[in-house]
Amino acid sequence: xxxxxxxxxxxxxxxxxxxxxxxxxxxxxxxxxxxxxxxxxxxxxxxxxxxxxxxxxxxxxxxxxxxxxxxxxxxxxxxxxxxxxxxxxxxxxxxxxxxxxxxxxxxxxxxxxxxxxxxxxxxxxxxxxxxxxxxxxxxxxxxxxxxxxxxxxxxxxxxxxxxxxxxxxxxxxxxxxxxxxxxxxxxxxxxxxxxxxxxxxxxxxxxxxxxxxxxxxxxxxxxxxxxxxxxxxxxxxxxxxxxxxxxxxxxxxxxxxxxxxxxxxxxxxxxxxxxxxxxxxxxxxxxxxxxxxxxxxxxxxxxxxxxxxxxxxxxxxxxxxxxxxxxxxxxxxxxxxxxxxxxxxxxxxxxxxxxxxx
Numbered sequence: 001x002x003x004x005x006x007x008x009x010x011x012x013x014x015x016x017x018x019x020x021x022x023x024x025x026x027x028x029x030x031x032x033x034x035x036x037x038x039x040x041x042x043x044x045x046x047x048x049x050x051x052x053x054x055x056x057x058x059x060x061x062x063x064x065x066x067x068x069x070x071x072x073x074x075x076x077x078x079x080x081x082x083x084x085x086x087x088x089x090x091x092x093x094x095x096x097x098x099x100x101x102x103x104x105x106x107x108x109x110x111x112x113x114x115x116x117x118x119x120x121x122x123x124x125x126x127x128x129x130x131x132x133x134x135x136x137x138x139x140x141x142x143x144x145x146x147x148x149x150x151x152x153x154x155x156x157x158x159x160x161x162x163x164x165x166x167x168x169x170x171x172x173x174x175x176x177x178x179x180x181x182x183x184x185x186x187x188x189x190x191x192x193x194x195x196x197x198x199x200x201x202x203x204x205x206x207x208x209x210x211x212x213x214x215x216x217x218x219x220x221x222x223x224x225x226x227x228x229x230x231x232x233x234x235x236x237x238x239x240x241x242x243x244x245x246x247x248x249x250x251x252x253x254x255x256x257x258x259x260x261x262x263x264x265x266x267x268x269x270x271x272x273x274x275x276x277x278x279x280x281x282x283x284x285x286x287x288x289x290x291x292x293x294x295x296x297x298x299x300x301x302x303x304x305x306x307x308x309x310x311x312x313x314x315x316x317x318x319x320x321x322x323x324x325x326x327x328x329x330x331x332x333x334x335x336x337x338x339x340x341x342x343x344x345x346x347x348x349x350x351x352x353x354x355x356x357x358x
Contacts, residue, residue: 044099044103045103046078046102046103046104046105046140046141047103047104047105048105048106048107048141048145049104049105049106049107050106050107050108050109051075051106051107051108052108052110053108053110053114054114055114055118056071056108056110056111056114056115056118057069057070057071057115057118057129058070058071058072062307063307063308064307064308064310064311066338067127067128067129067130067133067163068127069127069128069129069130070129070130070131070133070134071111071115071129071130071131071137071151072108072131072133072134072135072137073107073108073111073131073137073142073145073147073148073151074105074106074107074108074135074136074137074139074141074142074145074147075089075090075093075105075106075108075135076090076100076101076102076103076104076105076106076135077101077102077105077135077136077139078102078103078105078139078140078141078207079102079136079139079140079167079168079205079206079207079208080102080205080206080207080208081167081194081204081205081208082204082205082273082274082277083204083234083236083264083265083266083270083274084101084135084270085265085267085270086101086134086135087101087269087270087273088267088268088269088270089134090104091268091269093106097268097269097270097273098269098273102207105141107141107145107147108147109145109147111147111150111151112147112150112151112153112154115151115154115155116154116349119154119158119160119346119348119349120348120349124348126160126161126343126346127161127343128161128162128163128341128343129155129160129161129162129163130162130163130164130165131148131151131162131163131164131165131166132164132165132166132190133165136165136166136167136168136208137151137164137166138166138167138168138170138171139168139207140170140207142168142170143170148174149173149174149177152174152177152178153177154349155181155186156177156180156181157349157350158346158347158348158349159181159184159186159345159346159347160186160346161181161185161186161187161341161342161343161346162181162186162187162341163187163188163189163190163341164178164187164188164189164190165189165190165192165231166189166190166191166192167191167192167193167205167208167209167214168208168209168214168217169209169213169214169216169217170209171189171191171217171221172217172220172221175220175221175224175226178221178224178226179224179225179226182224182225182226182227183225184342184345185339185341185342185345186341186342186345187226187227187341188226188227188228188229188338188339188341189221189226189227189228189229190228190229190230190231190260191214191217191218191221191228191229191230191231191256192214192230192231192232192233193211193214193215193230193231193232193247193250193251194232194233194234194235194236194240195211195240195243195247196211196243196246196247196250197211197243198210198211200239200240203281204236204239204240215250215251215254216254218230218251218254218255218256219254219255221255222254222255222256222257223255227257227258227339228255228256228257229256229257229258229259229260229338230247230248230251230254230256230258230259230260230334231259231260231261231262232244232247232248232259232260232261232262232325233260233261233262234261234262234263234264234265235261235262235263235264235321236264236289237263237264237289237292237293237296237317237321238282238285238288238289238292239282239285239289241321244261244321244324244325244328245324245328248325248328248329248331248332248334249328249332251332251334252332252333252334256334257334257336257338257339258334258335258336258337258338258339259325259329259334259335260338261321261325262311263293263296263312263313263318263321264293265303265304265310265311266293266302266303267303267305268303270303271302271303274302275290275302278290290302292317295314295315295316295317296313296314296315296317296318296321297313297314298314298315299315
């Protein structure tokens with residue numbers, strides 16, 4: 001069983017076995033032996049490596065995702081959410097989906113310039129660009145790097161639609177850009193709230209903002225005229241599922257227009273990380289939690305990768321969760337369709353060839 005580290009989510013730092021990589025071990029230097037010297041585990045510091053991709057817009061053809069393109073300004077996420085389905089992507093870099101994912105981050109400072117280049121290409125067809133689909137664009141390092149801010153500036157300049165998913169109230173910094181875009185039907189924000197209990201939130205999402213700060217962000221975004229959807233994702237049975245109705249009530253009170261939920265997903269290396277986390281933080285119910293998750297995923301497996309079913313959950317537990325959500329969402333007026341963003345106002349960036357025809 002792994003040991004919890006203050007302000008970190010994963011209790012393990014095993015490298016992926018899918019690619020034949022060896023598990024990382026301490027090298028015996030003084031800092032690694034610190035625990036034996038003074039009783040304290042070595043402090044994990046966040047590092048950021050500059051990544052220079054050739055393109056910035058990622059395309060997908062998934063039939064159960066309502067967008068075909070996205071941008072991720074960062075790889076890895078300091079929020080440290082134990083359930084994050086993006087953790088396995090760190091294995092592609094010979095890094096652990098565990099603690100490496102939340103401490104060894106990658107930033108793409110060229111993202112705004114690459115975005116401008118992409119939008120200026122002849123034949124570019126405008127469609128919503130989604131942010132926060134893999135890692136949070138407003139995670140703590142955005143404060144210094146401001147890559148997300150640069151991307152939003154380009155999209156505001158070109159009247160290009162975007163949707164944002166985040167757990168951070170740092171999104172409020174960009175209200176000056178997002179509010180005018182929303183007034184033209186070009187922007188909406190989804191705020192993720194998994195738990196209202198600070199103790200649970202601190203364990204499940206150790207470096208994400210306090211739940212009350214997220215609710216405050218919902219209120220301020222709504223007051224600025226920006227459509228806000230509250231996402232209860234994921235719902236973890238026996239740990240956060242009892243809060244479903246209360247989160248929807250608080251979301252409605254804060255001005256959210258709609259809400260959504262997804263049962264917890266545990267693809268690839270996320271499953272063993274989640275199991276180790278359960279054994280560390282919730283040993284009294286770990287078996288019941290996993291049995292319920294497996295029942296929702298078709299029985300006998302931790303994850304269901306199938307299109308459509310992966311976002312829903314099956315069986316009695318899946319149906320119960322859906323009914324509870326829909327009844328509470330209807331009661332609080334959060335069962336309305338998610339507002340669509342416009343695509344007809346797009347104009348290529350200044351200096352692009354298309355500007356000659358304006």
